[in-house]
Amino acid sequence: xxxxxxxxxxxxxxxxxxxxxxxxxxxxxxxxxxxxxxxxxxxxxxxxxxxxxxxxxxxxxxxxxxxxxxxxxxxxxxxxxxxxxxxxxxxxxxxxxxxxxxxxxxxxxxxxxxxxxxxxxxxxxxxxxxxxxxxxxxxxxxxxxxxxxxxxxxxxxxxxxxxxxxxxxxxxxxxxxxxxxxxxxxxxxxxxxxxxxxxxxxxxxxxxxxxxxxxxxxxxxxxxxxxxxxxxxxxxxxxxxxxxxxxxxxxxxxxxxxxxxxxxxxxxxxxxxxxxxxxxxxxxxxxxxxxxxxxxxxxxxxxxxxxxxxxxxxxxxxxxxxx
Amino acid sequence: xxxxxxxxxxxxxxxxxxxxxxxxxxxxxxxxxxxxxxxxxxxxxxxxxxxxxxxxxxxxxxxxxxxxxxxxxxxxxxxxxxxxxxxxxxxxxxxxxxxxxxxxxxxxxxxxxxxxxxxxxxxxxxxxxxxxxxxxxxxxxxxxxxxxxxxxxxxxxxxxxxxxxxxxxxxxxxxxxxxxxxxxxxxxxxxxxxxxxxxxxxxxxxxxxxxxxxxxxxxxxxxxxxxxxxxxxxxxxxxxxxxxxxxxxxxxxxxxxxxxxxxxxxxxxxxxxxxxxxxxxxxxxxxxxxxxxxxxxxxxxxxxxxxxxxxxxxxxxxxxxxxxxxxxxxxxxxxxxxxxxxxxxxxxxxxxxxxxxxxxxxxxxxxxxxxxxxxxxxxxxxxxxxxxxxxxxxxxxxxxxxxxxxxxxxxxxxxxxxxxxxxxxxxxxxxxxxxxxxxxxxxxxxxxxxxxxxxxxxxxxxxxxxxxxxxxxxxxxxxxxxxxxxxxxxxxxxxxxxxxxxxxxxxxxxxxx
Numbered sequence: 142x143x144x145x146x147x148x149x150x151x152x153x154x155x156x157x158x159x160x161x162x163x164x165x166x167x168x169x170x171x172x173x174x175x176x177x178x179x180x181x182x183x184x185x186x187x188x189x190x191x192x193x194x195x196x197x198x199x200x201x202x203x204x205x206x207x208x209x210x211x212x213x214x215x216x217x218x219x220x221x222x223x224x225x226x227x228x229x230x231x232x233x234x235x236x237x238x239x240x241x242x243x244x245x246x247x248x249x250x251x252x253x254x255x256x257x258x259x260x261x262x263x264x265x266x267x268x269x270x271x272x273x274x275x276x277x278x279x280x281x282x283x284x285x286x287x288x289x290x291x292x293x294x295x296x297x298x299x300x301x302x303x304x305x306x307x308x309x310x311x312x313x314x315x316x317x318x319x320x321x322x323x324x325x326x327x328x329x330x331x332x333x334x335x336x337x338x339x340x341x342x343x344x345x346x347x348x349x350x351x352x353x354x355x356x357x358x359x360x361x362x363x364x365x366x367x368x369x370x371x372x373x374x375x376x377x378x379x380x381x382x383x384x385x386x387x388x389x390x391x392x393x394x395x396x397x398x399x400x401x402x403x404x405x406x407x408x409x410x411x412x413x414x415x416x417x418x419x420x421x422x423x424x425x426x427x428x429x430x431x432x433x434x435x436x437x438x439x440x441x442x443x444x445x446x447x448x449x450x451x452x453x454x455x456x457x458x459x460x461x462x463x464x
Numbered sequence: 465x466x467x468x469x470x471x472x473x474x475x476x477x478x479x480x481x482x483x484x485x486x487x488x489x490x491x492x493x494x495x496x497x498x499x500x501x502x503x504x505x506x507x508x509x510x511x512x513x514x515x516x517x518x519x520x521x522x523x524x525x526x527x528x529x530x531x532x533x534x535x536x537x538x539x540x541x542x543x544x545x546x547x548x549x550x551x552x553x554x555x556x557x558x559x560x561x562x563x564x565x566x567x568x569x570x571x572x573x574x575x576x577x578x579x580x581x582x583x584x585x586x587x588x589x590x591x592x593x594x595x596x597x598x599x600x601x602x603x604x605x606x607x608x609x610x611x612x613x614x615x616x617x618x619x620x621x622x623x624x625x626x627x628x629x630x631x632x633x634x635x636x637x638x639x640x641x642x643x644x645x646x647x648x649x650x651x652x653x654x655x656x657x658x659x660x661x662x663x664x665x666x667x668x669x670x671x672x673x674x675x676x677x678x679x680x681x682x683x684x685x686x687x688x689x690x691x692x693x694x695x696x697x698x699x700x701x702x703x704x705x706x707x708x709x710x711x712x713x714x715x716x717x718x719x720x721x722x723x724x725x726x727x728x729x730x731x732x733x734x735x736x737x738x739x740x741x742x743x744x745x746x747x748x749x750x751x752x753x754x755x756x757x758x759x760x761x762x763x764x765x766x767x768x769x770x771x772x773x774x775x776x777x778x779x780x781x782x783x784x785x786x787x788x789x790x791x792x793x794x795x796x797x798x799x800x801x802x803x804x805x806x807x808x809x810x811x812x813x814x815x816x817x818x819x820x821x822x823x824x825x826x827x828x829x830x831x832x833x834x835x836x837x838x839x840x841x842x843x844x845x846x847x848x849x850x851x852x853x854x855x856x857x858x859x860x861x862x863x864x865x866x867x868x869x870x871x872x873x874x875x876x877x878x879x880x881x882x883x884x885x886x887x888x889x890x891x892x893x894x895x896x897x898x899x900x901x902x903x904x905x906x907x908x909x910x911x912x913x914x915x916x917x918x919x920x921x922x923x924x925x926x927x928x929x930x931x932x933x934x935x936x937x938x939x940x941x942x943x944x945x946x947x948x949x950x951x952x953x954x955x956x957x958x959x960x961x962x963x964x965x966x967x968x969x970x971x972x973x974x975x976x977x
Contacts, residue, residue, distance in 0.1 A: 331576050332569045335558075339566050342555035349537050349553055350619075351567030409557050 159458045160402055160418045163451050167422060171429035178432055185311065191424035192317035193218075193375040194394055195417060198402075199324045200251075200368025201395040202416045203361050206328070208341035208408025209265035211365040213254060215391030216276035218373035219384070221247050223280050225374060226289040226383035229297065236296045244370045250276060251366020255359035265362075273392065280385050290382035300378035313375055320371060324364075325413040337361055341408030398423055401451050422451065466529035468493040468658050469514075469545075469627060474523035476509050483509040486523070487684045489677055491627065494656045496649060498669040498690075501679035502702055502920065502953075507662055510679070511629050514660075515547035516540035544626035548616045550635060554604045561587035561600035564619045590618045594648055610641030614648060621657075628652070629660040634668055635754055646672045664752040666695045666957050680704050695959050703920065703949045718928065719743030720778075722912040723764070723795075723881050728773030730759045731936035736773065739931055739938065741881065741912040746903060748927030748944065749916045751956050756936035757916045758800060761883045764914075765797040766790040777881070791820065796874035798867070800885040800916075806870040807858050814840035814854030817872045843872040847902060864895020871902065882906065883914045888922060900926050920949045934958050 172179040197214045204211040225243035228234040234242075250272065257268040292298060300316070303309040328334035336357045339347040348354050372391070377383045402419030404411030426447055430440045467490040476484040484506045491497060501507050512518045514525070516534035524531050527543050534540045540547075554563050561584050570582040587600035596614055604612060613633055620628050634642045649659055649672055663669055669676060670690050678686045678701040686701045723741040730737065737760060741747050751757045762768045764775060766784035775782045777793055784790045790797070799805040808816055817840040822831065840854045847868045851861055858869055867887065874882055884903070888896040903926060907913055917923045923930055924944055932940040932955040940955040954960060 330578070330580075332578050333576060335562055335566065335569065335578065338558060339555055339562075342557055343553070346553040346555060347566065351538060351541070409555065 159455045160415055160422070160451070163454065164418050164422050164425065167425050167429065171425065171432065175429070175432040178429060183428065183432075185314075187421070187424045187428045188317075189311050189313050190428075191420050192311075192313040193372045193379075193388075194391070194398065194424070195317040195420045196320045196368050196375065197372040197388075197391055198395040198398040198416050198420050199320055199413060200365035200372075201392065202399040202402070202404045202411055202413070203324065203328075203337065203368075204265065204365045205396070205399055205404045205406065206341045206408060206411045207337050207358060207361045208344065209258065209358070209362070210269060210396070211251075211254065211362065211369075212266065212269040212392045213250070213272035213276055214365065214369040214372065214395055215388040216273045216280065217247055217250050217366055217369035218376060218388045218391065219386070220250070220276045220280045220283070221370040221373035222377035222387060223284050223289055223373075223383040223385060226292055226297070226377055227283060229295050230289060230291045240374060243374060244367060247366040247368075247370020247373070248363045249366070251369070252359055252363040254366065255362030258362065259355045259358050277389075284383065284385040286385055288382045288384050292377070292381055292383075297378055298381055300375060301381075313379065316371065316375060320368065321413050321417050328413060333357065333360070338409055341405075341410070343409075394423065397448055401448065403455060422447070466526075467491060468528060470526040470529075471514075472524045472526070474510070474513060474525070475521045476513060476518065477521060483682050484513070484520075485682045487679070487682075488523075489684060489687060491658050491660070493626070493658055494653050495674045496653055496659045496661055496672055498661050498663065498673040498676045499679065500663075500666075500669065500676055500698065500702060502918075505679040505702070506682035507679055508631075509682075511547060511631065511660070511662065514540065514545060514627075515629060516545070517547075541623060541625070544624055545629070546620040546623065546625035546627070547629040548613070548620065548631065548633065550632045552609075552612050552616055554612055554615060556605035557603060559601050559603050560591070560598060560607075560615055563604055563615060564590060564600075564622050568623060586622070587618075590622050593621070594618055595651070608641070610637045610644060613637070613641075613645060617648065617652070621652075625657070627658045627660070629662070631662045632664070632754075633661070634663060634665065642668065664754075664957060666698060666959055669698075670695065678702055695957075696954075699950060699953050699957065699959070703953050718745045719910060722778060723914075724774075724776040725764065726774040726776060728760070728763060728775065729771040730763050730768075731756055731771075735935070735937035737933075737936075737938045738773075739941070741914055743880075743910045743912055744907050745929065746907050746913045746915055746927050748923040748930045749914065749933060750918075750920065750923045750930055750952050751933035753918065755933040755956065757933050758885055759936075760933070761797060761885050761914065761916055764790070764881075765795060765883060767797075791877060794878070794880035796877060796879035796882045798870050798874065798882070798884040798887060800889065802863070802866055802870060802889075807866060809859040810857060812855045813844065813849065813851050813858055813861070813869055816858050816869050817843050817854075817876060820873055821876050839876060840872075843875060847872050847875075848898065862895070864891040864899065867891060867895070867899060868902070871899070875906075879911060881912045881914065883916075885916045886918065887915060888917075888919070896922075920952055923952065924949060932956050 177183060197218065201211050201214055221243040224246055225239045228239040228242060229236065254269050254272055257263050258265050261268070300312050302312055304312050304315060328337065336347065336352045339350070339352055340354055340357055344354060372388065376387050380387065398419035399411065399416050400406065400419070401422055402411070402415030402417070404416060423444065426444060427440065430443060435443070469491040472488050474484060474487045487510060499507050513520050516537045516539045519535060525534065526532070532543060555566070564587050565583050570579040570586065572579040584600050591598050591600065594614055594617060596611065598607065598611060604615065607615065617628065633645060637645065652659060661669065661673055673690050676688045676690060676693065676698055677684070678688070678698060680702060685704060688698060720743050721740045722743045726738050727736040728738070729735060749757050749760070759768060763770045766786045766789055775784065782793055784793065787797070803809060808819070814837060818836040821836070821839065837854060844851065844854060849865050849868045849872065851865065858866055861869065887903070888899055891899070903913055903915065915927060924947070927944045930942045930944050930947060930952060931938055932952055934956055935958070939960060942952065
């Protein structure tokens with residue numbers, strides 16, 4: 142079994158290799174430019190600061206491989222963050238039940254997205270754009286536009302801390318790794334994962350082959366909602382409060398990371414490690430330009446250029462491989 | 465013993481068309497049966513009913529003696545009927561084994577997981593059964609088309625299909641690949657699988673099939689064992705009717721050459737196409753779907769590049785790279801896909817008519833509406849377009865009137881050459897006759913008309929001369945007054961040498977069997 146799997150995944154690995162090469166090249170570049178870059182503390186920082194984007198991107202990438210999109214992740218993250226914080230501070234919930242309700246809420250909102258796409262036959266772009274507005278609005282209503290704080294004594298903060306498993310490991314990084322691994326297993330080892338790829342490849346073919354398209358879609362959107370909920374909890378933990386305007390524009394970062402990581406905007410193609418590398422490219426770029434004291438204004442220009450350049454290199458190498 | 469499949473009195477109509485009328489026949493286990501008929505004879509409708517894509521209006525389908533209702537492709541697949549479409553339904557980014565077992569993956573030990581080992585092993589076994597030397601890990605996109613075709617067969621067999629319907633499986637295969645496919649088909653017959661083979665190529669049908677079922681105008685007209693019949697007999701059954709005199713005559717006197725096509729190669733491998741279109745002439749192009757008629761038209765109109773050859777108009781060689789240049793030279797093109805390519809469905813009748821004029825007539829970018837309104841109203845009158853006003857959306861017009869709008873658009877440009885691809889497809893009889901009249905009138909004013917049509921009565925009735933295409937080549941040329949449907953059909957199915965004079969054809973086209 143492993144032999145078979147290694148073979149398929151290794152070929153994908155090579156095919157998707159350019160994104161990792163770009164990442165390594167950037168790390169090498171910044172290491173030569175700033176001695177503070179390649180320090181354990183700085184590297185840890187980069188990963189920890191981007192952990193929540195990784196989780197959100199995993200969810201968005203799932204919907205993109207399915208041939209759809211999820212624009213609502215930032216808003217859903219904010220709503221779940223506010224909801225969990227509110228349940229604890231206003232309603233006196235214990236941490237675990239509050240988090241459970243938060244995660245359920247994320248799943249539910251995602252499932253609503255999926256149901257509207259499937260049964261309402263609406264374009265995913267429109268459905269999730271609407272959800273982006275609705276979930277943000279609900280967050281503002283629920284928080285009355287003010288941050289919810291008072292989480293210091295509740296243990297919520299421990300998600301932004303460290304877990305000692307013989308050596309200390311930041312919990313945010315642990316969560317990001319677990320989510321990525323889980324999604325990778327789902328996509329590469331399960332029927333459900335194969336069905337996601339097949340629907341993204343050609344929905345009609347999948348339907349004719351007996352794949353339950355409706356169920357697969359709804360569950361995939363629900364999973365994206367779940368990832369968004371986890372993102373919201375991670376953000377609330379690191380900020381020690383639920384901010385009503387947190388994670389605005391997160392969906393665009395997530396889509397950019399997924400595309401950088403080789404996920405096709407037309408569906409059917411993509412891998413979770415590619416997405417991981419995509420997030421890290423953006424993270425390394427941001428961190429590196431900071432260390433080089435490049436102004437935040439210029440930084441945005443560089444980011445846009447790198448996105449186009451990286452995707453171009455990837456497309457070019459794919460075309461070259463086809464010949 | 466019960467036949468594998470028996471259909472009794474199957475009927476299906478669509479709005480305005482009786483597609484299939486009262487068809488009955490049996491299929492035995494382990495035979496290869498060809499299904500033939502002209503375009504529009506009802507083959508597709510019948511096969512879609514058998515594969516569960518549409519349901520019959522009346523009649524019954526018996527599967528091993530039991531009546532079955534096929535409401536979806538799932539139902540058909542569940543009892544063992546599987547259709548392989550011309551457009552293959554494979555996922556190019558997934559590998560062979562995943563494509564074969566998609567939707568029917570072997571379960572793994574953990575619920576929800578796949579037993580990959582079993583899947584790749586079983587896939588390898590299926591491929592071996594079909595004598596295919598393909599690694600089940602190969603992504604579909606890396607396979608040749610013939611191999612992909614066979615993966616579809618493997619997919620069908622993996623789900624225990626007993627009846628496989630193949631819709632034009634050879635249309636994009638090379639000769640060698642066709643041979644491989646046929647030997648595989650014979651192997652399947654040995655295993656008791658029944659195959660319905662749909663093809664326009666009679667030679668292939670005679671090479672591989674046991675029996676030929678012929679449809680005409682939605683009806684069953686015969687079942688002929690290949691061992692005891694001949695291609696001529698089958699063609700006679702397919703055509704089986706005479707040209708009605710619905711069509712406008714008499715013919716006018718043909719003028720000077722206006723468009724000369726010289727050694728044009730439109731398909732690979734290259735086939736040289738040469739012909740001359742004269743002023744005031746309607747030149748019909750017959751041939752089956754996929755014979756290269758539309759690519760020929762698209763090449764002349766600049767939608768695709770010729771591999772080689774020259775197009776000469778009124779003595780000057782043209783180098784047409786895009787439709788805009790073709791239009792400048794006075795060539796118009798009424799495409800086959802009226803709604804997709806010919807019209808702006810959401811715009812008004814008037815806008816559709818004058819859209820090409822805008823480029824010529826706008827002053828500093830400003831649209832001159834009064835002038836346009838006058839023009840569009842004039843054409844609405846002249847062509848008898850039935851619409852409440854020029855402001856009506858084209859979407860709301862009938863097919864015949866929509867087609868008149870497309871033609872009107874070209875007439876505003878006063879073309880010297882007008883190419884019409886299937887000008888009357890899906891149009892009712894009355895409007896058809898009007899469009900034929902219109903073409904004749906244009907010809908009388910000196911326009912050279914190139915008409916592509918799949919309807920033989922139309923080709924014979926409307927044209928002055930007829931060109932026949934087969935597999936990208938021009939194989940015959942006939943005087944429309946002195947030929948028969950039978951003769952044209954024979955040429956269009958690559959059966960020229962069987963009988964019939966090849967006319968004093970000026971075409972230099974190589975002859976393909």
